[in-house]
Amino acid sequence: MKIARLVVILLFTSIALLATPSNCPSSPGSTLDSLNLDGGCIQVDILFSSFAISTDPSSLAPAPTTADVLMWGSGAAPNMDANFDTTGSVNTWSVPGDGTGGQLNQTLTYNANLQNLNDFVALSIDGTGTTVSGNGLVILTETYCVGATTTVGCTPGNGGSVTAVFFNGALQSNSSPATFLPTSSLVAISEQIQLFNVSGSPTTLTNLDNDFQEFVAPEPATLLLLGSALGALGLIRRTRR
Numbered sequence: 677m678k679i680a681r682l683v684v685i686l687l688f689t690s691i692a693l694l695a696t697p698s699n700c701p702s703s704p705g706s707t708l709d710s711l712n713l714d715g716g717c718i719q720v721d722i723l724f725s726s727f728a729i730s731t732d733p734s735s736l737a738p739a740p741t742t743a744d745v746l747m748w749g750s751g752a753a754p755n756m757d758a759n760f761d762t763t764g765s766v767n768t769w770s771v772p773g774d775g776t777g778g779q780l781n782q783t784l785t786y787n788a789n790l791q792n793l794n795d796f797v798a799l800s801i802d803g804t805g806t807t808v809s810g811n812g813l814v815i816l817t818e819t820y821c822v823g824a825t826t827t828v829g830c831t832p833g834n835g836g837s838v839t840a841v842f843f844n845g846a847l848q849s850n851s852s853p854a855t856f857l858p859t860s861s862l863v864a865i866s867e868q869i870q871l872f873n874v875s876g877s878p879t880t881l882t883n884l885d886n887d888f889q890e891f892v893a894p895e896p897a898t899l900l901l902l903g904s905a906l907g908a909l910g911l912i913r914r915t916r917r
Contacts, residue, residue, distance in 0.1 A: 697723060700749035704761040709742040716787075719749030720756055722888060723789045726825065732781035736873060738767045739782050753794060754890040757802060760784060760867075761883045768880060773812060775875030784867040787825055788888060795858035796822070798889035799865075801840040803847040805885030812879030814842040817868040818886065823860040830864075845879075858891035 700706070700719040708727040711717045716725025724747065731739050744765040750757045762768035771780050790796065801818050808814050819837040821830035838851040865886070871879050 697725070700724065700747060700758075702750060703748050704746040704759075704763055706747060707743050708745045708747055708760075711747055712742065717747065717749075718791065719758060720751075720753050721791050721794060722756060722758075723791055724758060724786055725789070726785070726787045728785045730783045730785070734778070735781040736771055736778050736871075739780055740765060740767045740769060744768070745784070751887075754892045756888050756890075757805060758788070758886045758888065759805070759883055760886075763882050768882060769869055769871060770810075770878055770880040771812060771871045771873040773810060773873065773876045773878045776873060778873045780869070780871040780873075782869045784869065784884075785827070786865055788863045788865060790861035790890070794890045794892055795861055796856070796863050796888065797858045797891045798853040798855045798887075799863065800838055800853035800887045800889075801850065802885040802887045803840045803842075803850040805883070805887075806840065806842075806847075806881070807883040808842040808879070808881050809845050810879030811844045811876040812874050813872040814879060814881055815868075815870040815872075816840045816842075816881075816884065817870075818854075819866040819868070820854060821864045822856050823862055824864045825862070827864050827866045853887070853889065 697715045697717050700717040712727045716723050727742055729740065729742055740762050744762055744767045746761045748759050748761065750759065769780060769782065799820055801816055817837055817839050819827045819835065821827040821835040823834060824830060827835060836854050838854050840850045841848045867884060869881065871881060
């Protein structure tokens, strides 16, 4: 009977391992389309999935596709970063700076889903980790919806946005992190990437760095230690009585 139980446990464990997406690389190297085919990737304890890129029809071309954008993770709970990088790609987020007007306007969408008991409490664009070169205007807007798989039609009170503005290659302003109650493990994200084509040198965005902050629940071992301590105190008090 014990052997049969062990076989069943090993079988389910093997199935779970086969179905688990690969970890996010810690440096550029895996494109979004390959990650999407594998069901996403896990950065520490967050599953990133459902990647898609849409472009405004009037946007300047060319613009990156899911095959051009590389994803990699950094940091550890409770503060983790998701980086979207086009370094070395055929197409990147850039405008020529020829003063003819227009803009590159593209939206990167994905889901971030926690895989354990921790909950999301804050979300922001890391202005210091995002890489912009050139003298043009760049506006990054991160729209989110908590507890949903899409930001479209987000219920009031569950969504919002944060913005980072760059000019002359430097961060000019950055919204405070979006904070919400630690009640959901799922967040839908839409990243709007706007580069304005002004006169001057070409303007390029090569890395977009997003910061995810979590509420960290006590580990089981910590809870066990706390329970043991409380039990010991109760026993000592009862003995004294």
